[in-house]
Amino acid sequence: MEETNIESPAKSNPAMAILAGMLGWLVPGLGHLVLRRWSKALVYFVAVGMLAVVGLLARGDVFSFNSTDALDKLGFFADAGNGIFYFLSGMINTAGPDVSHASGDYGTRLIATAGVLNFLCVLEAVQIALGRGTERPVG
Amino acid sequence: MILNHFQMMVVFALGVSLAFAFLSKSRMSDRVRYGVWAFLAFLVVAIGIGWLMYPFSH
Numbered sequence: 366m367e368e369t370n371i372e373s374p375a376k377s378n379p380a381m382a383i384l385a386g387m388l389g390w391l392v393p394g395l396g397h398l399v400l401r402r403w404s405k406a407l408v409y410f411v412a413v414g415m416l417a418v419v420g421l422l423a424r425g426d427v428f429s430f431n432s433t434d435a436l437d438k439l440g441f442f443a444d445a446g447n448g449i450f451y452f453l454s455g456m457i458n459t460a461g462p463d464v465s466h467a468s469g470d471y472g473t474r475l476i477a478t479a480g481v482l483n484f485l486c487v488l489e490a491v492q493i494a495l496g497r498g499t500e501r502p503v504g
Numbered sequence: 505m506i507l508n509h510f511q512m513m514v515v516f517a518l519g520v521s522l523a524f525a526f527l528s529k530s531r532m533s534d535r536v537r538y539g540v541w542a543f544l545a546f547l548v549v550a551i552g553i554g555w556l557m558y559p560f561s562h
Binding site: 404405408409411412413415416419422423424466467468471472474475478479482485486489 | 505506507508509512515516518519520522523526527
Protein backbone atom coordinates (compact mmCIF):
# COMPACT_ATOMS: atom_id res chain seq x y z
CA MET A 366 0.00 0.00 0.00
CA GLU A 367 2.86 2.34 0.78
CA GLU A 368 3.90 3.96 -2.45
CA THR A 369 6.30 6.63 -1.28
CA ASN A 370 9.64 6.05 -2.91
CA ILE A 371 12.04 8.16 -0.88
CA GLU A 372 15.03 5.85 -1.31
CA SER A 373 15.25 5.98 -5.11
CA PRO A 374 17.54 8.63 -6.62
CA ALA A 375 15.86 11.90 -7.65
CA LYS A 376 15.30 11.88 -11.39
CA SER A 377 13.84 15.12 -12.68
CA ASN A 378 11.56 14.80 -15.69
CA PRO A 379 10.27 18.21 -16.88
CA ALA A 380 8.22 16.73 -19.74
CA MET A 381 6.48 14.37 -17.33
CA ALA A 382 5.95 17.28 -14.92
CA ILE A 383 4.11 19.27 -17.61
CA LEU A 384 2.07 16.23 -18.65
CA ALA A 385 1.20 15.30 -15.05
CA GLY A 386 0.27 18.91 -14.29
CA MET A 387 -2.01 19.23 -17.30
CA LEU A 388 -3.66 15.83 -16.82
CA GLY A 389 -4.03 16.46 -13.08
CA TRP A 390 -5.78 19.73 -13.77
CA LEU A 391 -8.05 18.23 -16.44
CA VAL A 392 -9.10 15.21 -14.34
CA PRO A 393 -8.31 15.43 -10.60
CA GLY A 394 -5.91 12.64 -9.67
CA LEU A 395 -4.92 11.76 -13.23
CA GLY A 396 -1.55 13.48 -12.82
CA HIS A 397 -0.75 11.18 -9.91
CA LEU A 398 -2.06 8.20 -11.88
CA VAL A 399 0.51 8.69 -14.65
CA LEU A 400 3.16 9.00 -11.91
CA ARG A 401 1.98 5.66 -10.49
CA ARG A 402 0.75 7.13 -7.21
CA TRP A 403 -2.38 4.99 -7.20
CA SER A 404 -3.87 5.73 -3.79
CA LYS A 405 -3.23 9.47 -4.07
CA ALA A 406 -4.85 9.53 -7.52
CA LEU A 407 -7.97 7.83 -6.17
CA VAL A 408 -8.21 9.97 -3.04
CA TYR A 409 -7.74 13.25 -4.91
CA PHE A 410 -10.34 12.29 -7.50
CA VAL A 411 -12.85 11.31 -4.80
CA ALA A 412 -12.17 14.36 -2.60
CA VAL A 413 -12.22 16.97 -5.38
CA GLY A 414 -15.03 15.21 -7.25
CA MET A 415 -17.20 14.93 -4.15
CA LEU A 416 -16.83 18.61 -3.29
CA ALA A 417 -17.44 19.74 -6.88
CA VAL A 418 -20.42 17.46 -7.57
CA VAL A 419 -22.15 18.16 -4.23
CA GLY A 420 -21.54 21.88 -4.78
CA LEU A 421 -23.06 21.70 -8.25
CA LEU A 422 -26.02 19.55 -7.15
CA ALA A 423 -26.66 22.05 -4.35
CA ARG A 424 -27.00 24.61 -7.17
CA GLY A 425 -23.84 26.51 -6.38
CA ASP A 426 -22.72 29.28 -8.70
CA VAL A 427 -19.94 28.71 -11.24
CA PHE A 428 -18.18 31.90 -12.24
CA SER A 429 -17.19 32.74 -15.79
CA PHE A 430 -14.13 34.63 -16.98
CA ASN A 431 -16.30 37.29 -18.63
CA SER A 432 -17.49 38.70 -15.33
CA THR A 433 -16.67 42.35 -14.72
CA ASP A 434 -16.53 42.00 -10.94
CA ALA A 435 -13.00 41.41 -9.60
CA LEU A 436 -14.14 38.96 -6.91
CA ASP A 437 -16.18 36.99 -9.45
CA LYS A 438 -13.06 36.79 -11.63
CA LEU A 439 -11.15 35.45 -8.61
CA GLY A 440 -13.96 32.94 -8.20
CA PHE A 441 -13.48 31.91 -11.82
CA PHE A 442 -9.82 31.08 -11.24
CA ALA A 443 -10.76 28.96 -8.22
CA ASP A 444 -13.58 27.21 -10.14
CA ALA A 445 -11.36 26.61 -13.18
CA GLY A 446 -9.17 24.38 -11.01
CA ASN A 447 -11.88 21.73 -11.17
CA GLY A 448 -10.94 20.83 -14.74
CA ILE A 449 -13.49 18.41 -16.18
CA PHE A 450 -16.00 19.19 -13.44
CA TYR A 451 -15.88 22.85 -14.47
CA PHE A 452 -16.53 22.01 -18.12
CA LEU A 453 -19.33 19.58 -17.22
CA SER A 454 -20.94 21.88 -14.64
CA GLY A 455 -23.85 22.69 -16.95
CA MET A 456 -24.58 18.97 -17.37
CA ILE A 457 -24.32 18.16 -13.65
CA ASN A 458 -26.42 21.12 -12.54
CA THR A 459 -29.02 21.44 -15.26
CA ALA A 460 -31.27 23.72 -13.18
CA GLY A 461 -28.66 26.46 -12.95
CA PRO A 462 -27.31 28.22 -9.87
CA ASP A 463 -29.58 29.30 -7.05
CA VAL A 464 -27.86 31.12 -4.21
CA SER A 465 -31.11 32.39 -2.67
CA HIS A 466 -30.90 29.35 -0.36
CA ALA A 467 -28.05 28.67 2.05
CA SER A 468 -27.50 25.36 0.26
CA GLY A 469 -26.67 27.08 -3.03
CA ASP A 470 -24.40 29.54 -1.28
CA TYR A 471 -22.50 26.70 0.39
CA GLY A 472 -22.40 24.95 -2.97
CA THR A 473 -20.57 27.92 -4.47
CA ARG A 474 -17.91 27.66 -1.75
CA LEU A 475 -17.61 23.89 -2.20
CA ILE A 476 -16.96 24.28 -5.94
CA ALA A 477 -14.29 26.94 -5.32
CA THR A 478 -12.71 24.82 -2.56
CA ALA A 479 -12.57 21.81 -4.88
CA GLY A 480 -10.82 23.88 -7.55
CA VAL A 481 -8.20 25.27 -5.17
CA LEU A 482 -7.63 21.79 -3.69
CA ASN A 483 -7.06 20.42 -7.18
CA PHE A 484 -4.48 23.14 -7.85
CA LEU A 485 -2.61 21.92 -4.73
CA CYS A 486 -2.78 18.36 -6.05
CA VAL A 487 -1.46 19.51 -9.44
CA LEU A 488 1.45 21.29 -7.75
CA GLU A 489 2.27 18.13 -5.82
CA ALA A 490 2.19 16.02 -9.00
CA VAL A 491 4.57 18.49 -10.68
CA GLN A 492 6.88 18.38 -7.65
CA ILE A 493 6.95 14.58 -7.68
CA ALA A 494 7.81 14.51 -11.40
CA LEU A 495 10.58 17.06 -10.83
CA GLY A 496 11.97 15.03 -7.94
CA ARG A 497 11.41 17.75 -5.37
CA GLY A 498 9.78 17.58 -1.96
CA THR A 499 9.72 14.44 0.15
CA GLU A 500 8.70 12.10 -2.66
CA ARG A 501 10.79 11.02 -5.63
CA PRO A 502 9.73 9.95 -9.11
CA VAL A 503 9.24 6.21 -9.46
CA GLY A 504 11.91 4.52 -11.56
CA MET B 505 -30.12 18.68 -3.68
CA ILE B 506 -30.92 20.66 -0.55
CA LEU B 507 -28.56 20.06 2.35
CA ASN B 508 -28.66 21.90 5.65
CA HIS B 509 -25.74 23.87 7.10
CA PHE B 510 -24.37 20.99 9.14
CA GLN B 511 -24.50 18.50 6.27
CA MET B 512 -22.69 20.95 3.98
CA MET B 513 -20.07 21.52 6.66
CA VAL B 514 -19.53 17.76 7.01
CA VAL B 515 -19.06 17.38 3.24
CA PHE B 516 -16.59 20.28 3.22
CA ALA B 517 -14.65 18.94 6.23
CA LEU B 518 -14.54 15.41 4.80
CA GLY B 519 -13.23 16.44 1.38
CA VAL B 520 -10.66 18.93 2.62
CA SER B 521 -9.31 16.80 5.49
CA LEU B 522 -9.00 13.79 3.18
CA ALA B 523 -7.00 15.76 0.60
CA PHE B 524 -4.89 17.52 3.25
CA ALA B 525 -4.01 14.19 4.89
CA PHE B 526 -2.65 12.77 1.63
CA LEU B 527 -0.96 16.03 0.62
CA SER B 528 0.90 16.52 3.88
CA LYS B 529 1.69 13.01 5.17
CA SER B 530 3.42 10.11 3.44
CA ARG B 531 2.81 7.21 5.86
CA MET B 532 -0.68 5.72 5.92
CA SER B 533 -0.91 5.73 9.73
CA ASP B 534 0.02 9.43 9.79
CA ARG B 535 -2.53 10.15 7.10
CA VAL B 536 -5.35 8.47 9.04
CA ARG B 537 -4.38 10.24 12.26
CA TYR B 538 -4.06 13.65 10.59
CA GLY B 539 -7.22 13.20 8.49
CA VAL B 540 -9.38 12.30 11.51
CA TRP B 541 -7.84 15.14 13.54
CA ALA B 542 -8.44 17.72 10.78
CA PHE B 543 -12.00 16.50 10.17
CA LEU B 544 -12.93 16.73 13.85
CA ALA B 545 -11.13 20.08 14.20
CA PHE B 546 -13.15 21.53 11.31
CA LEU B 547 -16.41 20.44 12.94
CA VAL B 548 -15.53 21.45 16.51
CA VAL B 549 -14.22 24.88 15.49
CA ALA B 550 -17.21 25.59 13.22
CA ILE B 551 -19.74 24.53 15.88
CA GLY B 552 -17.80 26.52 18.52
CA ILE B 553 -17.80 29.67 16.40
CA GLY B 554 -21.49 29.10 15.68
CA TRP B 555 -22.28 29.05 19.41
CA LEU B 556 -20.10 32.12 19.99
CA MET B 557 -22.11 34.01 17.37
CA TYR B 558 -25.45 32.78 18.73
CA PRO B 559 -26.05 35.71 21.17
CA PHE B 560 -25.61 38.23 18.35
CA SER B 561 -28.42 36.67 16.30
CA HIS B 562 -31.07 37.58 18.91
